[in-house]
Structure formats: structure tokens, C-alpha cells
Amino acid sequence: MSKILVVDDLKSELDLISAYLTSAGYTVETATDGKQALEKVADSKPDLVVTDWMMPGMGGLYLCRQLKKNPETIDIPVVACTAKNRDVDRMWATKQGVKAYIVKPFTQEEIINVIKQVME
Amino acid sequence: MNTSSPELVKVSPSLTDNQETLIPQSPEFSNDPVKRGGGSLRQRLLLTVVPTTLIPLVVVSLIGINFTRYQEQQNQLTKMENIAFVTKETTQIFLENISKNNPQIQNNNPLIIQGIKDILARFLGFQLSGSQILQLIDGNTGKILTTLTPQDVNLSTIMTEDNTLGNVAKIFSQSLQAKNSPTVLASLKQLREISKVRLENSRQKTDTKLLIFEYQGRYFNFIPIPNSNIIVSISINQGEITQIGGELIILFISISIFLGFLAVANIILLAQTLSQPLMNLTNKVQRIVSGDLNVRADLEGTEENRTLADNFNILIQKVNELLKEQEIIANEQRQEKEKLEQDIYQLLDELQYAIDGDLTVRASLTSMEMSTIADLCNAMLDNLQEIAVQVKESSVEVSSSLGENEQSIQLLAEQTLSEADETRKTLKSVQQMSLSIQQVATNANQAATLADDAYSLTQEGSKVIDETVASILSLRSKVGNTAKKMKRLGESSQNISQVVSLIQEIALKTNLLAINASVEASRAGEQGQGFTIVAEQVGALAQQSASATKQIAQLVAEIQQETQEVTLAMEAGTSQVVNTTRLVESTKQRLEQVLNRSRSINELMKNISQSTVSQAKTSRLVTELMKQIAQQSEERLNSSLEIAKSIKATAQVAQQMESVVEQFKVE
Incomplete structure (x- = not known):
């Protein structure tokens, strides 16, 4: 089964998303900020990254940009998962290389659907 | 000043008084669209009722009065x-x-x-x-x-x-x-x-x-x-008769004035009762317009007016409700705005050191509204930081490698300079050589021409000598002929002297005969007289002949002598001609030798001239080549100077860049 890296600064969120994905059968890795996430990506090479936007230090889009800069990680799709819900936010996130955009709060079904769509 | 100042004084207090500003009374506000539609209700009633009722009344009354008056008079x-x-x-x-x-x-x-x-x-x-x-x-x-x-x-x-x-x-x-x-x-x-x-x-x-x-x-x-x-x-x-009508007219006029006043008063009263509630309502509206939203209109006057007032009250109530809602929304918006301002303030606070070159600062992503912009700024700063680091590294590299190479570049430039100098000198001597070769070629050409001239002159001289020999030879033969002819002349003159001595003998004998004849004639007497004369004349002739022959003999002797002298001279001349001929011959032989030599000189000269021409050509080519070389070396010099200059400039730029990038804080 595919390996997914989940990045969020809030532990509660991290646990919730991990639970959703694990129950859907994915292998889940976690990180609490962008820097840690980069290290994890280098170590374990996940198939997809689900990241929060607003995090202290390196944000989710910074992480996305860094992944897109590196030819080894350029093909890893990034799903942004945030409470920000404006058109301009979506536009900006898409420009930064985000493949899909999920607005918090969301159901398990929603995130699984999005991840499936992106994986295809 | 006098006309404007009272106006100003009048206007400024009226600004505080809303009632006055809203209901402009003075004619200067006649452009007000409220006033433009026509007068008040009172004016309109007067303007419509008075002409439509009073005027017909007056006309009918006039007719009636006149009729009555006429009847009264009758x-x-x-x-x-x-x-x-x-x-x-x-x-x-x-x-x-x-x-x-x-x-x-x-x-x-x-x-x-x-x-x-x-x-x-x-x-x-x-x-x-x-x-x-x-x-x-x-x-x-x-x-x-x-x-x-x-x-x-x-x-x-x-x-x-x-x-x-x-x-x-x-x-x-x-x-x-x-x-x-x-x-x-x-x-x-x-x-x-x-x-x-x-x-x-x-x-x-x-x-x-x-x-x-x-x-x-x-x-x-x-x-x-x-x-x-x-x-x-x-x-x-x-x-008295007309007076009857006059009284009636006075009566009529007073009645009509009374009626007119009554009508106007009625109209004013009616207008007052109709318009007063409207005026009250208008005043209320103006109070609301001036900001007092607690006003309520009284229900008074006609039914229409009451409906209007009632609806107006409902409208005010709705407006009040709307205002309250608006106020709540405005409050919310203000709060949002304040939050946004705070977020912006935070963003500015976080990023302000980037202005001084600190590229390590980053905006925090805590604000819901500003985090997109914060992310944009962070992305820009990331890129800037990377660029600054790269520029810093490469400028350091550039300036250090330039520093190493600067001396060798200087040396190269100097070498190029001296090479160019040498080349220039060589070019100068080659040019001089070429010039002297040119001169030699010119001289050789001139010599060839001169040799040519000498050859042709010698040829001409040889020809002249040939002609001289020919003429001398012909002279010799002519002299020989002349000598022969002279000899013959001598011989002929001897013949002449023989003939002359014969003629002398004849003359002598003739003279003797003449003497004999004269003797015989003297004997013959008279008859012989004539004969004696003839004999005498013949004797004279014989004597003359004898003297003539003597002269001839003398002449011949002279001729013979001269002929002999000529012959001698001729003989001497002939021997001289022979000598001359011999001399001329030897001269001719020597001239021929000269001719041969001058021919060989000419050829030699031609050869020299040809070789110098080709030499000049070659030297010209060499000069051209040397010029090109000099030019190239000049160019090389210039470009090496340029290179040195631009390398120096590059070094400066690299240094500048280094100092500029130094301003950025990247670690």
C-alpha cells in the first residue's frame, strides 16, 4: 500500500488525519514542520505528502516548493490541507505546485477521495 | 468686497441651521430643482381658480349691468x-x-x-x-x-x-x-x-x-x-340719463371687488387647510434628512395626506431597522479590518529587516488572511537568499582568479607591446629597402635607356662611316678618272701644239707667198695693183695667224704645264684618299666593336632593370605583408590592452558585487 507523509503542527490534527488514512489502509509517516518533513521525505520517500499550510517555521507551501525544486522529489504529489478557503488562496497554492486542496474541516471520505484522485 | 462680505456672513451661520439650508428662500437658489416645478399649492390654486371663475363672473355681470342700464335709460x-x-x-x-x-x-x-x-x-x-x-x-x-x-x-x-x-x-x-x-x-x-x-x-x-x-x-x-x-x-x-348707468357701475365694481376678495380669501383658506399638513410633513422629512431619525409624522389633513404620513412613518421605521443592521455589519467589518491591520503590522514587523539586507527573516503563517501574502514574501526571500549566496560565492571566485591572473595578463600585455614595437621598426627598414630597390630599378631603367640611346647612336655612326667610306671610294675612282682625263688633256694639248706649229709653218709660207705675190704684182704694173693690195692683206693675215699661233702655242704650253701640275696633285690626292680609306676602314672596324659591346651592355642593362623591377615588386609585397603584420600586431596590442582593461574592470565589478552582496545577511 502507498506511503503517505502527513505534516501538521497541531498534534490533534496530525492524529486525526493519521487515523483516517491508516484505517483506509495507507502507511502513514508524520512530521510537525516543513524541515522535519523534508528530512522524512529524503529518508523514506513517500508516495504522497499531505500538509497543513500555516505552520511555524517552514510552511506547507515552502515544503511544496522545496520538493518541486529537487528532481528526486519533484514527482511526489502534495495535497494542501488547510482552513483557508478563499479563491486567491487556492490559486496561490496551485501556483506553488499543490496538486489538490482540502479545506478543514473535512470527513474521512473526502480526504480519501482526494488522495485517490491524486494518486491516479 | 462690500457685496461679498455680507453674503459670507449670512451663509456661514446658515450652515449650522439645517432648516435654512434645506429650504432655500432667496432667489439665488432658483436653480434648485424643488423650486423649478412651479409655485406652492396656494399660488397654483390662485393661478387656476381666479382666471377660471372670477373672469367669467365679471364678464357676465358687465353684460347684465349694461343691459339693465340701457333699459333704465329707455x-x-x-x-x-x-x-x-x-x-x-x-x-x-x-x-x-x-x-x-x-x-x-x-x-x-x-x-x-x-x-x-x-x-x-x-x-x-x-x-x-x-x-x-x-x-x-x-x-x-x-x-x-x-x-x-x-x-x-x-x-x-x-x-x-x-x-x-x-x-x-x-x-x-x-x-x-x-x-x-x-x-x-x-x-x-x-x-x-x-x-x-x-x-x-x-x-x-x-x-x-x-x-x-x-x-x-x-x-x-x-x-x-x-x-x-x-x-x-x-x-x-x-x-342725468348717463348718471343712472354710472351708479349701477359703481355698485357693480364694489360688488365684484368684494366677491374677488372673498374668492381669494377662500382660496387662501382652502390652500392653507390643504397645504398645512403637507408643510408639516415636509418639515418632518427635513428634520429626518438633517439626521433626527426619531421624528414621527402626525396623521392629519386629507385622507391622502394621512396615508402619506402613515407610509412615511413605516418607511422611517424600516430605515431605522436597516441602520441598526448596518451598524452591526459595520462593527463586524471594523473588527475584521482591525484584525487585518494587526496582521499586516505583524507581517511588516517580521519582514522589516529584509530592507537592510537581512535575508534570513521569514513571515509567520499564523494569520488566516495574510498567510498567503506571507508565503509569497517567504518564497521571494528564499529565492533572494539563494541568489545572494550564489552571487557572493561567484564574485569571490571571480575576484580571486582575476587577482591570480592579473600579473600574467600584465606581462602578456607588455610582451605584445614590445612585439608591436619591433614589428613597427622592421616595417620601417623594409620600407626603406623597398624604397632603395625602387631607386635602383629606376636607375637601371635609366641606364638601359642610355645604353639603348648609345647603341642607336653607334649604329647611326657606323652607318655614317659606311656612307663616308663609300663616298671616299667613289671620290677615289673619280680622282683616278680625272687624272686619266688630265693625261689625255696633256696629250691633246701636245697634239694642239703640233697643229699650231703646222699652222705657223703655213703662216710663214703664206707670208712668203704674199711677199712673192706683191713682188710679182709690182711687176705687173697697174693691173697688178689690186693684186698687190690682196697680197699685202694676205701677208697681214699670215702675220696675224703667226702671232695667234704663237699665243696658242703659249697657251698650250701653259695648259701642259698646269696639267702636269694637276696630275702631280692628283696623284698626291689619290694616295691621300687611299690612306683616308684605310683609316676610315679601321674606324669602322672599331665602331663595330663599340656597337657589339654597347649591344651587350644594353642587354645587361635590360636584365638588370628586369630583375630590379621584380625585386621592387617583391619588396612591395614584403612591405605590404609587413604592414599587415604591423597592423595585426597593433590590433593584437589594442585587444590585449582592452582585455587587460576589461579584466581590471571585471575585477572591480566583482569587488563591487562582493561588497554589495556583503550587505545581505544570508546565514
Whole structure:
């Protein structure tokens, strides 16, 4: 089964998303900020990254940009998962290389659907 | 200043007073669209009701009044006529009764007239009023028989001794007697004093004629009394008749003024009652417009007005509700705005050191609204940081490698410089060489030309010598011939001397013969005389011949001598010619040698010239080549200088870049 890296600064969120994905059968890795996430990506090479936007230090889009800069990680799709819900936010996130955009709060079904769509 | 300052003073306090600014009263606000539509309700009512009701009323009243006035005047005139008629009837009956009793009595008897007057005064006197005057006039004499006036009329004003009336009465009476009414009118119209003359039938009796005219502002009626010459005259002041209408007009005007005032007052009252509630409502609206939203309109006036006020109150209530909602929304927005401002402030606070070159700063992503912009700024700063680091590294590399290479570059430039210098010098000497080769070529050319000239001159000389030899040889043969001819001449002159000695002998013998002949002739005598003369002459001739031959012999001897001398000279000349010929021959031989040598010199020169020309060509090529080399080395020098310069500039730029990038803080 595919390996997914989940990045969020809030532990509660991290646990919730991990639970959703694990129950859907994915292998889940976690990180609490962008820097840690980069290290994890280098170590374990996940198939997809689900990241929060607003995090202290390196944000989710910074992480996305860094992944897109590196030819080894350029093909890893990034799903942004945030409470920000404006058109301009979506536009900006898409420009930064985000493949899909999920607005918090969301159901398990929603995130699984999005991840499936992106994986295809 | 004087005109504007009071306005300013007036305007500034009115700004505080909303009522005044909202209801502009002065004409300067006539452009106000509120005023443009027309006047107030009162003005409109006055403008519409007054013309539509009062004017027809006035017109109808005028017509009625005039009609009544006319009728009233006619009544007055009829009344006057009636008085005249009654007077006539009374007088007629009185006179008939008297004439029945006393047919002799004249009509104009003063007693009778007095009687008539008394009767009239008693029965008709009270009928007379105003300025009415009743008179009886004698139609024959024109005299006024009696005059009856109302009691209050002053008699002095009445014309009792007027001839005009008498004249009129006379003419009228005469015409009646003549029963010729058209003439009476014509003759009466000729009288200037009277006017508006007309003849009518009496309204009571058609057979009674009635003469009407105006005289001295009075209106006269003349009626004749039948069977007598007395004429009844009744007159009235025209002013009295017109006065009747005048009174009526005054009455009418006062009534209409009263009615007009009443109507206007009514209209104003009506307008007031209609517009007052509207005005009240308008004032309320203006208070609301000025900001007092707690105002409520009173329900008063007409039904429409009440509906309007009620709806207006509902509208105000709704507006109030809307305002409250608006206030809540505005509050929310203000809070949001404050939050946003705070976020912006935070963003600026976090990123402000980037201005001074600190590229390590990053915006935090805590704000929901600003985190997109914060992310954009962070992305930019990331890139800038990377670029700055790269620039820093590469500028350091550039300046260090340039520092290492600077000396060798300097050396290279110097070498290039000296090389260029050498090349320049070489070029100069090659140019000089080329120049001297050119000169040699020119000289060789000149020498070749000279040698050519010498050769041709020598050839010419050889030719001349050949010709000289030929001419000497011909001279020699000619001299030989001449010598031979001379010898022959000597021999011939010897022959001549032999012939001359023969002729001398002949002359001698002839002389002897002549002597013999003369001797013989002398012997012969006379006859021989002639012969003697001939013999003498022959002797003379013989002598002459002898002397001539002597001269010839002498000449011949001279010729022989000269010939001998010539021959000797000829012989000497011949030997000289031979010597000369020999000399010329040797000269010719030497010239030929010279010719041969000069030919070889010429060829040599040609060879030299050709080789120098090719040498010059080669040296020119060499020069050209050297020039190119010099140019190239110059160019090389320039470009190496340029390179050195630009390397220096690059080093400077690298240093500048380094110092600029130094400003950025990247770690």
C-alpha cells in the first residue's frame, strides 16, 4: 500500500488525519514542520505528502516548493490541507505546485477521495 | 468686497441651521430643482381658480349691468315722452273745451296760457324730477309761452329766452302745417346748434309726430298739439340719463371687488387647510434628512395626506431597522479590518529587516488572511537568499582568479607591446629597402635607356662611316678618272701644239707667198695693183695667224704645264684618299666593336632593370605583408590592452558585487 507523509503542527490534527488514512489502509509517516518533513521525505520517500499550510517555521507551501525544486522529489504529489478557503488562496497554492486542496474541516471520505484522485 | 462680505456672513451661520439650508428662500437658489416645478399649492390654486371663475363672473355681470342700464335709460326717456304726451292731451282737451265755448278766443291768450300752466302744474308738476323742464312754445312766433320745472331746480339755469328753441319750434310747426316731414329734418339738420335730430312716431299714438334732438347738453322732445300752433317741449340733462348707468357701475365694481376678495380669501383658506399638513410633513422629512431619525409624522389633513404620513412613518421605521443592521455589519467589518491591520503590522514587523539586507527573516503563517501574502514574501526571500549566496560565492571566485591572473595578463600585455614595437621598426627598414630597390630599378631603367640611346647612336655612326667610306671610294675612282682625263688633256694639248706649229709653218709660207705675190704684182704694173693690195692683206693675215699661233702655242704650253701640275696633285690626292680609306676602314672596324659591346651592355642593362623591377615588386609585397603584420600586431596590442582593461574592470565589478552582496545577511 502507498506511503503517505502527513505534516501538521497541531498534534490533534496530525492524529486525526493519521487515523483516517491508516484505517483506509495507507502507511502513514508524520512530521510537525516543513524541515522535519523534508528530512522524512529524503529518508523514506513517500508516495504522497499531505500538509497543513500555516505552520511555524517552514510552511506547507515552502515544503511544496522545496520538493518541486529537487528532481528526486519533484514527482511526489502534495495535497494542501488547510482552513483557508478563499479563491486567491487556492490559486496561490496551485501556483506553488499543490496538486489538490482540502479545506478543514473535512470527513474521512473526502480526504480519501482526494488522495485517490491524486494518486491516479 | 462690500457685496461679498455680507453674503459670507449670512451663509456661514446658515450652515449650522439645517432648516435654512434645506429650504432655500432667496432667489439665488432658483436653480434648485424643488423650486423649478412651479409655485406652492396656494399660488397654483390662485393661478387656476381666479382666471377660471372670477373672469367669467365679471364678464357676465358687465353684460347684465349694461343691459339693465340701457333699459333704465329707455324707461327714463319713455317716462319723459309720456309726460310730454299727457301734457299734449291735457292742453289739447283744454283748448278744445275753450274753443267750444268761445271760438273767438286765441290760443295764445295769456289767460288761457296761465290756465294751461296751472292745470299742468297741478296734475303733472309732481311727475317732473331732476333736471326735467316742461315748456309750451308758440309755433308761429317761436316764443316760449310757459315753463314748468321741478321745485328744487333753480330757474336761472334754464334758458327762457333762447332763439334756437323758438326757431326749431317754428320750423317744426310750419312743416307740420305743410305736412312735409322730410324737409323739416333737412332744414333742422342745417342748424348748427342742435344735433342728433330725428323724427319719430309717438309710442302712444302713431299719427302724432315726435321730434327728438340734443341741444346744449340736454335731450329734447317736441310734440305738436293738434289744431293749434302750440308745441310741447320737454327736456332733460343728458348727464342725468348717463348718471343712472354710472351708479349701477359703481355698485357693480364694489360688488365684484368684494366677491374677488372673498374668492381669494377662500382660496387662501382652502390652500392653507390643504397645504398645512403637507408643510408639516415636509418639515418632518427635513428634520429626518438633517439626521433626527426619531421624528414621527402626525396623521392629519386629507385622507391622502394621512396615508402619506402613515407610509412615511413605516418607511422611517424600516430605515431605522436597516441602520441598526448596518451598524452591526459595520462593527463586524471594523473588527475584521482591525484584525487585518494587526496582521499586516505583524507581517511588516517580521519582514522589516529584509530592507537592510537581512535575508534570513521569514513571515509567520499564523494569520488566516495574510498567510498567503506571507508565503509569497517567504518564497521571494528564499529565492533572494539563494541568489545572494550564489552571487557572493561567484564574485569571490571571480575576484580571486582575476587577482591570480592579473600579473600574467600584465606581462602578456607588455610582451605584445614590445612585439608591436619591433614589428613597427622592421616595417620601417623594409620600407626603406623597398624604397632603395625602387631607386635602383629606376636607375637601371635609366641606364638601359642610355645604353639603348648609345647603341642607336653607334649604329647611326657606323652607318655614317659606311656612307663616308663609300663616298671616299667613289671620290677615289673619280680622282683616278680625272687624272686619266688630265693625261689625255696633256696629250691633246701636245697634239694642239703640233697643229699650231703646222699652222705657223703655213703662216710663214703664206707670208712668203704674199711677199712673192706683191713682188710679182709690182711687176705687173697697174693691173697688178689690186693684186698687190690682196697680197699685202694676205701677208697681214699670215702675220696675224703667226702671232695667234704663237699665243696658242703659249697657251698650250701653259695648259701642259698646269696639267702636269694637276696630275702631280692628283696623284698626291689619290694616295691621300687611299690612306683616308684605310683609316676610315679601321674606324669602322672599331665602331663595330663599340656597337657589339654597347649591344651587350644594353642587354645587361635590360636584365638588370628586369630583375630590379621584380625585386621592387617583391619588396612591395614584403612591405605590404609587413604592414599587415604591423597592423595585426597593433590590433593584437589594442585587444590585449582592452582585455587587460576589461579584466581590471571585471575585477572591480566583482569587488563591487562582493561588497554589495556583503550587505545581505544570508546565514
